[in-house]
Amino acid sequence: MKQSIESAKEVAHATSGAIAKTASFITSSILEVGKGVFSPLSRSHSSAPRAEPGAAPGIEQYIHKEDPSLNVDITVIDYGGSEHTTRTFDDIDAALAHPRAANPHVRWINIDGLRPSVVNAVCQYYDIHTLSAEDVIHTYQRPKVEVFDDHMIVIARQLQLANDTLKNEQVSFFLFQDTLITFQEVPGDVFDPVRKRLLKSTGRFRSYKADYLFYALLDSIVDHLFPLLEAYGIAMEEMELEILEDPSTRSQQKLFSMKRDLSLQRRVLWPIRELTDQLYRDESGLIHPDLKTYYRDIQDHTMQVIDLLETYRDTASGLTDLYQTSVGNKMNEIMKVLTIMASFFIPITFFAGVYGMNFEYIPELGWKYAYPVFWGGCLSMTLGLAIFFWRKGWIGPK
Amino acid sequence: MKQSIESAKEVAHATSGAIAKTASFITSSILEVGKGVFSPLSRSHSSAPRAEPGAAPGIEQYIHKEDPSLNVDITVIDYGGSEHTTRTFDDIDAALAHPRAANPHVRWINIDGLRPSVVNAVCQYYDIHTLSAEDVIHTYQRPKVEVFDDHMIVIARQLQLANDTLKNEQVSFFLFQDTLITFQEVPGDVFDPVRKRLLKSTGRFRSYKADYLFYALLDSIVDHLFPLLEAYGIAMEEMELEILEDPSTRSQQKLFSMKRDLSLQRRVLWPIRELTDQLYRDESGLIHPDLKTYYRDIQDHTMQVIDLLETYRDTASGLTDLYQTSVGNKMNEIMKVLTIMASFFIPITFFAGVYGMNFEYIPELGWKYAYPVFWGGCLSMTLGLAIFFWRKGWIGPK
Amino acid sequence: MKQSIESAKEVAHATSGAIAKTASFITSSILEVGKGVFSPLSRSHSSAPRAEPGAAPGIEQYIHKEDPSLNVDITVIDYGGSEHTTRTFDDIDAALAHPRAANPHVRWINIDGLRPSVVNAVCQYYDIHTLSAEDVIHTYQRPKVEVFDDHMIVIARQLQLANDTLKNEQVSFFLFQDTLITFQEVPGDVFDPVRKRLLKSTGRFRSYKADYLFYALLDSIVDHLFPLLEAYGIAMEEMELEILEDPSTRSQQKLFSMKRDLSLQRRVLWPIRELTDQLYRDESGLIHPDLKTYYRDIQDHTMQVIDLLETYRDTASGLTDLYQTSVGNKMNEIMKVLTIMASFFIPITFFAGVYGMNFEYIPELGWKYAYPVFWGGCLSMTLGLAIFFWRKGWIGPK
Amino acid sequence: MKQSIESAKEVAHATSGAIAKTASFITSSILEVGKGVFSPLSRSHSSAPRAEPGAAPGIEQYIHKEDPSLNVDITVIDYGGSEHTTRTFDDIDAALAHPRAANPHVRWINIDGLRPSVVNAVCQYYDIHTLSAEDVIHTYQRPKVEVFDDHMIVIARQLQLANDTLKNEQVSFFLFQDTLITFQEVPGDVFDPVRKRLLKSTGRFRSYKADYLFYALLDSIVDHLFPLLEAYGIAMEEMELEILEDPSTRSQQKLFSMKRDLSLQRRVLWPIRELTDQLYRDESGLIHPDLKTYYRDIQDHTMQVIDLLETYRDTASGLTDLYQTSVGNKMNEIMKVLTIMASFFIPITFFAGVYGMNFEYIPELGWKYAYPVFWGGCLSMTLGLAIFFWRKGWIGPK
Amino acid sequence: MKQSIESAKEVAHATSGAIAKTASFITSSILEVGKGVFSPLSRSHSSAPRAEPGAAPGIEQYIHKEDPSLNVDITVIDYGGSEHTTRTFDDIDAALAHPRAANPHVRWINIDGLRPSVVNAVCQYYDIHTLSAEDVIHTYQRPKVEVFDDHMIVIARQLQLANDTLKNEQVSFFLFQDTLITFQEVPGDVFDPVRKRLLKSTGRFRSYKADYLFYALLDSIVDHLFPLLEAYGIAMEEMELEILEDPSTRSQQKLFSMKRDLSLQRRVLWPIRELTDQLYRDESGLIHPDLKTYYRDIQDHTMQVIDLLETYRDTASGLTDLYQTSVGNKMNEIMKVLTIMASFFIPITFFAGVYGMNFEYIPELGWKYAYPVFWGGCLSMTLGLAIFFWRKGWIGPK
Numbered sequence A, B, C, D, E: 001m002k003q004s005i006e007s008a009k010e011v012a013h014a015t016s017g018a019i020a021k022t023a024s025f026i027t028s029s030i031l032e033v034g035k036g037v038f039s040p041l042s043r044s045h046s047s048a049p050r051a052e053p054g055a056a057p058g059i060e061q062y063i064h065k066e067d068p069s070l071n072v073d074i075t076v077i078d079y080g081g082s083e084h085t086t087r088t089f090d091d092i093d094a095a096l097a098h099p100r101a102a103n104p105h106v107r108w109i110n111i112d113g114l115r116p117s118v119v120n121a122v123c124q125y126y127d128i129h130t131l132s133a134e135d136v137i138h139t140y141q142r143p144k145v146e147v148f149d150d151h152m153i154v155i156a157r158q159l160q161l162a163n164d165t166l167k168n169e170q171v172s173f174f175l176f177q178d179t180l181i182t183f184q185e186v187p188g189d190v191f192d193p194v195r196k197r198l199l200k201s202t203g204r205f206r207s208y209k210a211d212y213l214f215y216a217l218l219d220s221i222v223d224h225l226f227p228l229l230e231a232y233g234i235a236m237e238e239m240e241l242e243i244l245e246d247p248s249t250r251s252q253q254k255l256f257s258m259k260r261d262l263s264l265q266r267r268v269l270w271p272i273r274e275l276t277d278q279l280y281r282d283e284s285g286l287i288h289p290d291l292k293t294y295y296r297d298i299q300d301h302t303m304q305v306i307d308l309l310e311t312y313r314d315t316a317s318g319l320t321d322l323y324q325t326s327v328g329n330k331m332n333e334i335m336k337v338l339t340i341m342a343s344f345f346i347p348i349t350f351f352a353g354v355y356g357m358n359f360e361y362i363p364e365l366g367w368k369y370a371y372p373v374f375w376g377g378c379l380s381m382t383l384g385l386a387i388f389f390w391r392k393g394w395i396g397p398k
Helices: A002-015 A017-036 A040-045 A092-097 A116-126 A130-137 A192-200 A203-207 A210-223 A225-245 A249-280 A289-354 A370-392 B002-015 B017-036 B040-045 B092-097 B116-126 B130-137 B192-200 B203-207 B210-223 B225-245 B249-280 B289-354 B370-392 C002-015 C017-036 C040-045 C092-097 C116-126 C130-137 C192-200 C203-207 C210-223 C225-245 C249-280 C289-354 C370-392 D002-015 D017-036 D040-045 D092-097 D116-126 D130-137 D192-200 D203-207 D210-223 D225-245 D249-280 D289-354 D370-392 E002-015 E017-036 E040-045 E092-097 E116-126 E130-137 E192-200 E203-207 E210-223 E225-245 E249-280 E289-354 E370-392
Strands: A073-080 A083-089 A106-112 A144-147 A152-162 A165-175 A179-184 B073-080 B083-089 B106-112 B144-147 B152-162 B165-175 B179-184 C073-080 C083-089 C106-112 C144-147 C152-162 C165-175 C179-184 D073-080 D083-089 D106-112 D144-147 D152-162 D165-175 D179-184 E073-080 E083-089 E106-112 E144-147 E152-162 E165-175 E179-184
Touching: A073 A092, A073 A192, A083 A092, A092 A116, A106 A116, A106 A210, A116 A130, A116 A179, A130 A152, A130 A165, A130 B289, A144 A249, A152 A210, A152 A225, A152 A249, A165 A210, A179 A210, A192 A203, A192 A210, A203 A210, A210 A225, A210 A249, A210 A289, A225 A249, A225 A289, A225 E249, A249 A289, A249 B225, A249 B289, A289 A370, A289 B289, A289 E130, A289 E249, A289 E289, B073 B092, B073 B192, B083 B092, B092 B116, B106 B116, B106 B210, B116 B130, B116 B179, B130 B152, B130 B165, B130 C289, B144 B249, B152 B210, B152 B225, B152 B249, B165 B210, B179 B210, B192 B203, B192 B210, B203 B210, B210 B225, B210 B249, B210 B289, B225 B249, B225 B289, B249 B289, B249 C225, B249 C289, B289 B370, B289 C289, C073 C092, C073 C192, C083 C092, C092 C116, C106 C116, C106 C210, C116 C130, C116 C179, C130 C152, C130 C165, C130 D289, C144 C249, C152 C210, C152 C225, C152 C249, C165 C210, C179 C210, C192 C203, C192 C210, C203 C210, C210 C225, C210 C249, C210 C289, C225 C249, C225 C289, C249 C289, C249 D225, C249 D289, C289 C370, C289 D289, D073 D092, D073 D192, D083 D092, D092 D106, D092 D116, D106 D116, D106 D210, D116 D130, D116 D179, D130 D152, D130 D165, D130 E289, D144 D249, D152 D210, D152 D225, D152 D249, D165 D210, D179 D210, D192 D203, D192 D210, D203 D210, D210 D225, D210 D249, D210 D289, D225 D249, D225 D289, D249 D289, D249 E225, D249 E289, D289 D370, D289 E289, E073 E092, E073 E192, E083 E092, E092 E116, E106 E116, E106 E210, E116 E130, E116 E179, E130 E152, E130 E165, E144 E249, E152 E210, E152 E225, E152 E249, E165 E210, E179 E210, E192 E203, E192 E210, E203 E210, E210 E225, E210 E249, E210 E289, E225 E249, E225 E289, E249 E289, E289 E370
Parallel strands: A106 A179, B106 B179, C106 C179, D106 D179, E106 E179
Antiparallel strands: A073 A083, A073 A106, A144 A152, A152 A165, A165 A179, B073 B083, B073 B106, B144 B152, B152 B165, B165 B179, C073 C083, C073 C106, C144 C152, C152 C165, C165 C179, D073 D083, D073 D106, D144 D152, D152 D165, D165 D179, E073 E083, E073 E106, E144 E152, E152 E165, E165 E179
């Protein structure tokens, strides 16, 4: 049983390094995972500025409070036809002002680090509502789509492992006809495969506008959820064995964390599902009808992830039952040992006590074979009890 | 583990004093929180007059029964353009009769203290249905919106901490084109940030009418739910440790109260969600179309709070499971100690009893090394049992 | 804790005598409540005639089987303008034939006691479908509305306390333009406040027809549910303390009954909610459009009762968890006592046994200070165990 | 408590013999009920031929495999006006060919025993789709309605008690304008009351066509569910007492069977509800509009049965909780006895052991009143413990 | 009880060899079933190539990575009129290029083994979207339907037993007017009965086009789920006995696996239900209207399987409760033995100890009949306790 899991794990190792890494991480430090995702503590931790409740809505109030030490990396990628240029800027105005070549028809501005003044500058330049700008800054948004006249705001979340910590990061997309702006909290994302494909910028990247780039990024976010969830699946199979063998406090805690994690992932995934539905039924005209098939593909993948998640939630709740009955079984085992030990020795201890009494007239005391007879009595009594317990199935091979 | 929570809490302290205060309150006196929210007892407590079941509907019946000692504070704020005046009245007729300047185009009448005659006077003056007037007095309404020809009645609830007690207070809004009337049960509310912003009354306050003021107040109510819920989140993390270490009766009670609180908050939040949906789809024409974005923002925030709440409910139910298995584990630990103690000594006590017997012919009694042999036998028996228990994993390092 | 509940209860007493009475009833005899509501036993009890399954539908079959000893009280109230007359009849034909004055425009015929022939006479006179007549007789109907050409049949249920017994009684309404007929199972109902208001028959009673009378009666039914449910709330708070202090079999049984009661009340309330929705969206034309606000008010109240009920169901299920962990905690406490007692004495009993052995050569026996040394050994061993248990937190102040 | 149940049961006996019979059956042999309903085993038992998975659809394949020993009873009832004839046939062709009198306008062909060739002959004659014919043969269909051009196929199920066994039998209806064909698995059904009413064939039987006959049969099926479910209700009340007094393995098993039964009945009842909805909204034109009221009546009854069922499911799940806490309470009681016994005697046994030691210098041994002092010590120690336990509430009157 | 199950099983054996085989498989190795279905491990096992997250969508990327050792079996069946030819190919181009006879109007290309280049060739030839091609390769799709201009893509899953292992295999259908292409992961499927029927290709196979063939295959997939689920039903009945008799760790594990299996099957079945709904409401025009009845038949069967599945899930959750209370009952039994043994002997051991004391003045020691009186005391004390336990119902016949 254990072996088959091991060998299976080898295969898993071979096929995907990422999964194995995730699994080992989860089994070793699942507790931290729990703490890392969406918990209020980690939110207070985050660098996201928090408005006072009741303050005026909009991004303006954040600009004066902004942390000047916050690094902002701006990358502008222009591509189209056979051309592809990547430029990095420190200054947002320079980036926005940078002229677009005639040829390349799509510009992707990726901004890592949420400095309010930078977000505001982009929103001013592209004429975006101040509440949307605030949503970018408030990094605990629910995934959602908002459609405006010539653009669309999409808030999504990327769940990924970085340095053995689960990063739950908000990604905001501003989608225009031929421009896509993405905001991320910190550098490091799940978009590298897309960047590589952009370098070639062949095929569909050439034929479609920013809508295809947006699709590719969103697809990458959803695709990265599969190895993450599979790691939970592996961790749960290992936990099953652990619970059956030794239902310790540690496994109890791990199981609780796992359930909490799954419940939190659920909170991220269902809104993402609604989001993909909305994108598929796109009413903005920003997404080329030919790309609908691609967006439906993301929808399918999201449903697959959710199916997996719901099944894992079911399994986790089954594991809780398993744990409870396992604890009960352990208790039965312990009690059986106690009962058997006590039942074997308590009666014969009494008889030994009887013949240790100092009454003057205890006839047995003077009998010649009294002592061996006493032992014989003890042994047969114990044997009788042993048979009784064996019949009950408490001792002997099962 | 504990340390990380501590340090995290320091950060939490730094960022938001309100959260820390809430958390300490909750962990120390969560029981009272439970009692304070929506429980029938506290309802009987409240100063809200209660009609006899089956009495005639409408506010008329309450006027004659009203408590003359009840204080009523009436504040009238007129603002618009660059002007802003705040007047306080004791007498409702004076307040209503006070002439409006030509310039200021919005009047906000805030009334703290629900005296039936005052409510009736307002409703007479503004031609509001007597059943709506009764709803203002009956402070246990479900949050709701009712649309009339030239006005809209909105019943909401503000949950906040005041003097370490959770206040669950009904707020009633009467929204007209350029007038907003709010009724609160007692002085002290979550609207102070809005009052400060009104003082400047720049920007959107100047461009829109009462609809924007109403938005700002509602937004303040919803925004104040975040620190409240986060406090529960922190309390739950602390409880997790407590349960794992020592599943006492006290933590059991705290957990029960927490679950009840969350279930009660749910009862407040879902209707608020429906309410925001209705406001967003406003059919009254009282809300300027440009403000829809703002109302959608409240909707988003409400959904975020509900998401958080549902996750916490999940977590609380996980904590119950954790508690139950933790109790089972404790029991196993106790039983192990008993079983080990009993198993170690019960057999050798029997042997000591045997050699305390007074049979005349017990050959061992006269042997020279019988006594050390006896000890040797006891020690090896104990050692054997120790090995048995160690193999079972009951003793020794885990 | 207990004190605050007590003082709160005093307040509760002061404000509403009915609630207090209900609560004391429930805590003392909640078991009977359970049995009284909707349970099949009590149904067999009821005087409602039961048709053989498969018998012809309609009221005809019941007439010949009717119990001649059944009392029927018929009250006819005519009101309108400034007039108001109340007449009681024994004979239904006389009641129906009694001429209506020109002035009074509404007639309310209330019939207590469901004699099939009487119901049939009314239905014949007012041309009502035989299946509706049968529904009146079959007193275990689901609350419902049925709309016909010139009338409407509404089946509701009134839950109330009479003589410390929960009465769950079916009330059937036949609503015409200017006539309302109500059928009740037994005398005694929740309509007395309405009768009192009718006596004055001012205001809205004068302006509207039977639709307002019908509203007033239905409103009285729903309003009477509040004190009933609040009594359950108080009973549950008391149970919480009881469970934490002493989770006895009795509280277990009470809790089970309470859950069953709530589940049964739910079965009554949800259909009543549907019923009020239907009345609000009235398609019969029998309800004056101006009265919609009143019917919406009933709708709101029903939703409030259901919200309360669902919260109580949540709480009851939390109490079950509380009970289970409380039993587990009790067990732990018992086991701790046993383990501590056994661990303290089992080892030293062994040592006493050792020195009671009769071996010839036990050097210690002859030592001068052996006896005090023995006691010293026993005490230090016990002390060692006491420290061990104290460290585990099993003994000493918590 | 027990008494009131007993007396209630007497009443129940008096009112309805059928219920009492059912209840006694259920309490004595509930296990078999579980096995009898819809369980796969009983399905394999059934005489229904089973097609190989993947075989060609339609009834043709069954004809050659049919069991020639299967009895088929064909009854043809022609009624209308004042005439009523009942004929029985062995041969389906003779039955179909039998000429219809001019007068009687409705023919009801009832066929007991599902011989494929007979079903096929009927379907050929009446031009019914081969898949519908197969549905008749496959007696594990979900209740459903299928509407065709001039006829309607309705599959329902009758649950009834026969020879103390729960019969869950499929009934298939082919409804034409003036012909109704019913197929049943075995002789014996719930239609006898309808047959009796047909004999008179007065009233509505004379005025309507086959649609009224169909209504009467369906109504009889639904009406027979009430006594069945009530029997479960009585059984559950008895189980409550049993569980509180002695939570044995047997009651555990009975409870499990009951829950399974209810879950299975639910599987039958919800589709029947959909079925009645569809019939009420009839789009086939086969049901006279005047009969809608009757079909709505069935709908109401089905909803009542389902309400009852869902409440019972709630109750059954409450009983499971009750059982679990009851087992825990029993355990606590057992442990209390053990702990009290052990605590009383373990310390004083040690003291007896001490004075049984053979040390040379034990001063107490020579004291004159040592023996009574020893007894005094033992008694006071025991008394002290007794007070301790009494304070804890473990001994003495509750 | 056991007997009846046995005899029932014999009947089951007789009627269907497949069911019996399944059942024995499940009861013996249910654990492996659990692991085999949809678990992440087995997915990593599968030969399905896995794209890097974020890679370009479409099948192109897989072609270069394809495993050259993968066997592909291509079978082309042409049928129609009275002709029927079956040809097998190794090379996909040859298969596609093979000319179609004039007469046979339907071609079924079945491909076992998912080699990307082969799938790509088919998609190129039939002009199928590259994302659909990728879905064929990615064998962990959710069952779904996608409608295109002249064809329809259906992804389904076949669950079947092969060599005592549960195979959960994806089947992809490309449905054209007169061509059906099916892709399967490995050779061996549930379609053999359809192949046999094709050989005759009479009746409906001749009259309809590829739509009927597609129906027959899908019907075969759904029909094969019945014996599978029935096997779980039988296994659960056996488990019920096992749990009641001896709630071992093994049965706990089996139960957990069963629940997981059912939860996973649910994940397959609900999308299949949606799929059949979509096919029934077909909007593509590819399915002949006359066949709607057949597709509705599949729909009915799917609903029946799901009903069965949901009931089994209910039962499995009831079994978990049963297990937990059964463990509690076992514990009670063990504790009773311990308590009875300890209570019988602990008091009399104390008395024996008393008379073993060495006090100089113990008057009883010198009494003549002290010894028999002692025994008498012990026996009567034990008898007293026996009566006490017997009254409590702990000993003696139940």
